[in-house]
Amino acid sequence: MNRISLILVSIIILLFSSCDKLEDPQFYLENEYKIGVYGDPPSLSVTGQTGKNVLIEDFTAHKCGNCPQAAIIAEDIVANGGGKVFALAIHAGSLALTDENYPTDWTTEEGDVFYTQTESFNNPIGRINRFGGLNNIYPYTLWEEITDSELQLETPLELEIETNFEVENNDLNIHVYGKYFDAISGSHNLIVLISESHLFDRQLDYSQPETYVEDYEFNHVLRCSLTGALGLEVVSNPEVNSDFQSDFTFNWNNEWDIDNCEILAIVCDENGYVINCLGNYIEE
Numbered sequence: 555m556n557r558i559s560l561i562l563v564s565i566i567i568l569l570f571s572s573c574d575k576l577e578d579p580q581f582y583l584e585n586e587y588k589i590g591v592y593g594d595p596p597s598l599s600v601t602g603q604t605g606k607n608v609l610i611e612d613f614t615a616h617k618c619g620n621c622p623q624a625a626i627i628a629e630d631i632v633a634n635g636g637g638k639v640f641a642l643a644i645h646a647g648s649l650a651l652t653d654e655n656y657p658t659d660w661t662t663e664e665g666d667v668f669y670t671q672t673e674s675f676n677n678p679i680g681r682i683n684r685f686g687g688l689n690n691i692y693p694y695t696l697w698e699e700i701t702d703s704e705l706q707l708e709t710p711l712e713l714e715i716e717t718n719f720e721v722e723n724n725d726l727n728i729h730v731y732g733k734y735f736d737a738i739s740g741s742h743n744l745i746v747l748i749s750e751s752h753l754f755d756r757q758l759d760y761s762q763p764e765t766y767v768e769d770y771e772f773n774h775v776l777r778c779s780l781t782g783a784l785g786l787e788v789v790s791n792p793e794v795n796s797d798f799q800s801d802f803t804f805n806w807n808n809e810w811d812i813d814n815c816e817i818l819a820i821v822c823d824e825n826g827y828v829i830n831c832l833g834n835y836i837e838e
Contacts, residue, residue, distance in 0.1 A: 585780040587727065587801035595801040598714045598731035606709040608701050609820060609831045610641045611667055612694075612774070615649035616656045619760035622770070624678035624694035629773065631701050639696075639701060640818055640833040641774040642749055644668055649677050652771040658755045664747070667783035671826070683828040710736035710792075715819055715834040719812065726804045726836065728780065730819045732788065733797040742792070742829060743785035744800055745820040748777045752814045777815070780804055785822065810838055811816050 587595060612628050614621040628641045645660035646669030652659050671688040673678060679691040682700040692700055714731045730746060757770030780802045788798040806812065813836075820831045 555702070556794055574641070585802045585804050588725065588803040589801075591762075592720065592725075592727060592803070595727070595799070596716060598716055598729055598799055600712040600714050600731065600733050603709075603712055603735050606640065606704060607831050608635065608639045608704045608706050609683055609818075609828050610639065610680075610697060611668065611684075612641060612643050613646055613674075613677055613679045613681075613691075614643050614673065615645055615647055615677045616658070616660060616756065617649040617651070617758050618677040619758040619765065621678045622757060622759045622767075623761060624680065625773070627694045627697055628680075631698050635701070635705070638705060640778055640816075642747065642818060642833060643772065643774045644776050647675060647677050656756055656758075660772070660775060662776050662778060663785040683831075684822065684826045685828075688826040691746050699817070705754065709830045710734050710738050711742075711830040713819055713821065713830055713832040715817055715832055717817060717834065717836045719806070719836065724806050724808070726806050728802045728804060728817055729799065730801075731797065731799045732821060732830075734789075734792040734794065737791075737793045737796075739786050739791050740819050740824050741790040742823055744788045744798075745783070745785035745822065746783060746800070747804065747818045747820070748780070748782040748804075748810075748815055749774045749818060750777050750810050750815045752811070768780045774816070776811060785820070788821070796832075 582729060592609045610628050610631060612624055632639045632641050644665040650661050667814055672691050673689040674691055678694055680694055680697050681691055681698060683704045685700060712733055716729045718727045730744060751773040753772040753775055754769045756766060758766050788800060816833050816835050818833045821829045823829055
């Protein structure tokens with residue numbers, strides 16, 4: 555084999571091996587931390603173990619008349635969760651499509667991926683820490699029970715998030731740190747999402763006399779990801795005191811109210827199960 559052929563083979567091997575470690579590389583390139591502009595990122599840490607947090611993924615839609623009841627359940631669980639429960643409203647499915655009566659498109663590419671993972675065509679449905687697998691879904695009547703069970707579990711991973719908004723460039727710098735207090739096998743991916751609350755628009759609601767609400771309040775609406783739906787691999791077979799820090803720069807979308815937006819960091823194992831998660835509202 556000549557030298558050029560060897561180089562080509564090496565490039566192909568490198569590309570394929572990179573894809574194994576970087577599930578959605580284009581997202582990282584788009585949101586890579588601008589070290590040349592903002593200097594070295596801050597060094598984050600965690601003080602100790604605080605226990606497991608819970609992610610509630612609420613698959614909803616504006617033409618789903620039962621979805622407001624699910625949203626009420628999710629909000630109650632978050633409110634009573636002691637800061638350890640985080641909700642994400644994912645608009646997806648046929649009932650999330652737009653028409654002349656429901657013109658606002660709340661869907662995202664990432665949300666469509668998450669919805670496809672459930673192998674369901676219904677709303678409302680939910681995943682709790684993706685317990686039982688990516689396609690394991692629960693009706694909202696069981697969300698509180700499963701959440702309580704997850705809160706009782708231990709996790710080897712603690713997370714910290716720091717944000718800083720650079721007004722002059724309209725850039726949001728996001729730093730996510732994780733530290734392992736116990737060894738655990740397997741590779742772990744980090745997913746970083748942005749959600750927005752206090753949005754108002756039309757929603758079908760079977761609990762209302764007119765069956766729809768003109769100024770329904772949408773909360774925790776998935777807006778985008780910084781890592782892609784599948785995330786970026788941050789660690790493999792971590793040992794005690796293994797840690798990672800991932801840093802991003804996101805050029806802010808001015809159609810979103812930054813004061814109502816939350817950063818959500820999720821670390822999943824190879825089966826999609828949430829090792830731990832953390833939400834943090836943006837600090838300007």
